[in-house]
Amino acid sequence: MQNALRKFKAEIFQALSHPTRIAIVEMLREGEVSAGTLYENLGLEQANASQHLAVLRAKQVVVNRKEGNQVYYSLRSLLLVDVLDTMRQYFEIQLAENLGLLDEIRQEAAISGEEGS
Amino acid sequence: MQNALRKFKAEIFQALSHPTRIAIVEMLREGEVSAGTLYENLGLEQANASQHLAVLRAKQVVVNRKEGNQVYYSLRSLLLVDVLDTMRQYFEIQLAENLGLLDEIRQEAAISGEEGS
């Protein structure tokens, strides 16, 4: 009984285990977004975005709705937003303890800062 | 800035993306457990358990403490328990909508039931 449940849990986590898919899920927090808007805003290749959306679909993290020429995606359950929020707290704490990552983030900030925000 | 953060998040999710590692984290919910107790209770090969613990260590999900001959593991942050709890709710809802998985779980339950619980 626990086994299938743990496998199911592992699969959801696996669906969230790629930076691009995290970005997609975060973008869907506010609501429905079309596939095109998604890959444009995230600067992804169309095919690549579609592949990642396929993973999220397969694991039932997102749901899609067709309207004319476009496909609109949204999170299947808002509970995922709660998970993400709790994770955010977790990350903040970890970040404070993880100087290496902080440095990395500062560098990125410095670079994008130079380019003029 | 968002990139390193998302990479970090993805890595935590990746650490949780295997049934065995979910089982380990769940076992650590109550507190510190030795490596030996872990793999005995979960019915794992010693080397395999150690490999999974290495993944959890690398991603800083767990922390370990050496005492004599043994190594005791614990969750680095209790916030992870909250994440798991929210996930549990999520799974319960998904489960209700996912008859295939429910069937799978029922079969497992039936099999272990036959063996006499």
Added chain:
DNA sequence: TAAGTATATTCGAAATTTCGAATATACTGT
């Protein structure tokens, strides 16, 4: 029906993950 637009799928190749088997390391007691 033909051309255009939006999205998905297929196809390798490269990278990563997972596993068991074997081996290594680090303690403990004699």
Added chain:
DNA sequence: ACAGTATATTCGAAATTTCGAATATACTTA
């Protein structure tokens, strides 16, 4: 120092994931 115990690491091989390139599908509009 030696044997025993607990845990970690290394080594391939098999499985899975990821990517860009190419192609397919589906809808729309002329």
